[in-house]
Amino acid sequence: MSLKVATDDKHPSAGAKAYDAIKAMILDGRLKPSASYLEAELAEWIGVSRTPVREAGLRLEREGLVKVRPRRGVLILPVSAEDMTEIYQLLTALEPLAAELAAERGLSAEQATAMDNATTRMERALAEDNLVAWAEGDDDFHALLVEASGNKRLIEATARYRTQVHRARMATLSLRPRPEQSTVDHRVLLDCLLKGDAKGARDVHVAHRQAAGQMLTELLAQHRLNNL
Amino acid sequence: MSLKVATDDKHPSAGAKAYDAIKAMILDGRLKPSASYLEAELAEWIGVSRTPVREAGLRLEREGLVKVRPRRGVLILPVSAEDMTEIYQLLTALEPLAAELAAERGLSAEQATAMDNATTRMERALAEDNLVAWAEGDDDFHALLVEASGNKRLIEATARYRTQVHRARMATLSLRPRPEQSTVDHRVLLDCLLKGDAKGARDVHVAHRQAAGQMLTELLAQHRLNNL
DNA sequence: ATGAAAAATAACGTATGCATTGATGTGTAC
DNA sequence: GTACACATCAATGCATACGTTATTTTTCAT
Numbered sequence: 001m002s003l004k005v006a007t008d009d010k011h012p013s014a015g016a017k018a019y020d021a022i023k024a025m026i027l028d029g030r031l032k033p034s035a036s037y038l039e040a041e042l043a044e045w046i047g048v049s050r051t052p053v054r055e056a057g058l059r060l061e062r063e064g065l066v067k068v069r070p071r072r073g074v075l076i077l078p079v080s081a082e083d084m085t086e087i088y089q090l091l092t093a094l095e096p097l098a099a100e101l102a103a104e105r106g107l108s109a110e111q112a113t114a115m116d117n118a119t120t121r122m123e124r125a126l127a128e129d130n131l132v133a134w135a136e137g138d139d140d141f142h143a144l145l146v147e148a149s150g151n152k153r154l155i156e157a158t159a160r161y162r163t164q165v166h167r168a169r170m171a172t173l174s175l176r177p178r179p180e181q182s183t184v185d186h187r188v189l190l191d192c193l194l195k196g197d198a199k200g201a202r203d204v205h206v207a208h209r210q211a212a213g214q215m216l217t218e219l220l221a222q223h224r225l226n227n228l
Numbered sequence: 229m230s231l232k233v234a235t236d237d238k239h240p241s242a243g244a245k246a247y248d249a250i251k252a253m254i255l256d257g258r259l260k261p262s263a264s265y266l267e268a269e270l271a272e273w274i275g276v277s278r279t280p281v282r283e284a285g286l287r288l289e290r291e292g293l294v295k296v297r298p299r300r301g302v303l304i305l306p307v308s309a310e311d312m313t314e315i316y317q318l319l320t321a322l323e324p325l326a327a328e329l330a331a332e333r334g335l336s337a338e339q340a341t342a343m344d345n346a347t348t349r350m351e352r353a354l355a356e357d358n359l360v361a362w363a364e365g366d367d368d369f370h371a372l373l374v375e376a377s378g379n380k381r382l383i384e385a386t387a388r389y390r391t392q393v394h395r396a397r398m399a400t401l402s403l404r405p406r407p408e409q410s411t412v413d414h415r416v417l418l419d420c421l422l423k424g425d426a427k428g429a430r431d432v433h434v435a436h437r438q439a440a441g442q443m444l445t446e447l448l449a450q451h452r453l454n455n456l
Numbered sequence: 457a458t459g460a461a462a463a464a465t466a467a468c469g470t471a472t473g474c475a476t477t478g479a480t481g482t483g484t485a486c
Numbered sequence: 487g488t489a490c491a492c493a494t495c496a497a498t499g500c501a502t503a504c505g506t507t508a509t510t511t512t513t514c515a516t
Binding site: 051058059062086087089090092094096097101151152153154157161 | 283290318325329
Binding site: 266267268278282296298299300301 | 466467468469
């Protein structure tokens with residue numbers, strides 16, 4: 001399991017298909033940052049008409065992944081260091097709220113096992129030095145945390161930023177030090193959630209996010225990774 | 229000056245026109261909560277074709293104002309007490325961040341006068357018992373505050389929720405006690421911003437948002453206002 | 457009379473066509 | 487040789503037409 005992309009698997013409407021396809025192509029690098037693509041060519045690649053492609057383009061524009069420019073196609077926006085700073089500021093405000101709410105609310109049995117599972121996967125992946133697997137576990141953990149808050153708007157808002165973080169994170173995976181502390185943080189946070197310790201959960205997660213944000217932005221600055 | 233709605237006044241594209249028109253009709257009550265409207269009729273009222281109306285509908289759906297249901301038209305979603313709880317949780321996380329960032333960053337001369345202006349209007353309106361004018365000043369103040377944070381994503385995220393708060397607030401304006409403390413809060417916050425006191429700005433605004441949220445949700449519960 | 461099934465209707469989702477408009481290339485004049 | 491203007495072209499934005507599908511109505515059978 002990696003990043004969730006699909007909107008509705010039941011009836012793959014052309015609109016959803018276009019959105020998912022373009023988003024996937026951006027995330028895995030088939031559409032290159034700073035390059036432009038015409039609606040018509042995207043439509044042909046995906047196998048739908050221009051209408052759903054246009055729909056997807058506007059949606060992705062609202063999500064900050066692309067910019068549609070009159071007569072110049074959709075521009076794949078690179079993720080800059082400033083973007084990551086903005087995003088981490090938001091996530092540092094939003095996810096600790098999620099942690100607090102989740103702790104107050106309590107985890108369901110399924111949620112508890114799923115989060116424990118994700119944490120264990122991170123610990124195992126770290127021991128085996130499998131950083132990609134570690135990042136996947138981390139993504140899942142954060143998604144589950146926000147889900148557990150029960151605040152639908154919070155879930156929706158953070159999902160939007162997670163896709164952009166994903167790109168920066170993948171680029172820096174091999175550059176960063178081993179995420180020892182980060183992995184421990186997750187286990188501690190999960191304990192707080194299980195105990196219903198809302199304040200503890202919030203505090204742990206604020207620290208976690210601040211450290212992660214600082215590390216990432218420093219890495220991006222050091223390596224001049226300004227166009228992901 | 230009231231809520232900003234327009235996206236681009238220069239070249240009123242049909243898409244923007246449809247979006248602005250529908251949003252305005254929702255906010256001023258011409259489209260009633262819990263009622264449905266067909267794309268075709270909206271298109272005719274606005275004077276564009278179905279395509280931009282559909283575009284606007286999808287956008288408003290993402291923003292949580294409507295739900296488009298296959299063959300049943302766009303449903304104007306009522307704002308429930310739970311919605312307001314969710315929204316105030318988010319705003320209580322986001323706006324204090326904005327206050328902190330704005331204080332660190334400092335206000336430009338224009339920003340400072342605009343915010344002082346808004347605050348003065350609130351104080352005057354309160355003295356004259358003009359609650360509608362008071363609410364407008366309050367809206368403007370909060371919009372300016374978030375603008376001053378300089379975080380584009382933060383600006384965009386809060387703008388989304390402000391429209392929904394607007395509806396609930398208008399409904400409760402005459403029910404709530406006179407917003408004495410709230411008005412003072414704004415002046416105090418502005419002082420913190422001008423002094424560059426980031427921590428003070430954050431703390432004042434957290435308290436402000438928590439109080440406002442609690443008051444509003446209690447009012448909604450007391451008066452059983454569950455479908456705005 | 458009631459219920460079910462089938463046909464008709466109506467609305468959306470998608471495709472396509474057209475007009476508008478910005479970009480690009482060429483030609484001419486200085 | 488360079489710069490500006492005009493013409494051509496191409497891609498979007500919007501409108502419209504079509505096909506799909508859910509809903510509703512009507513009819514028939516029990």
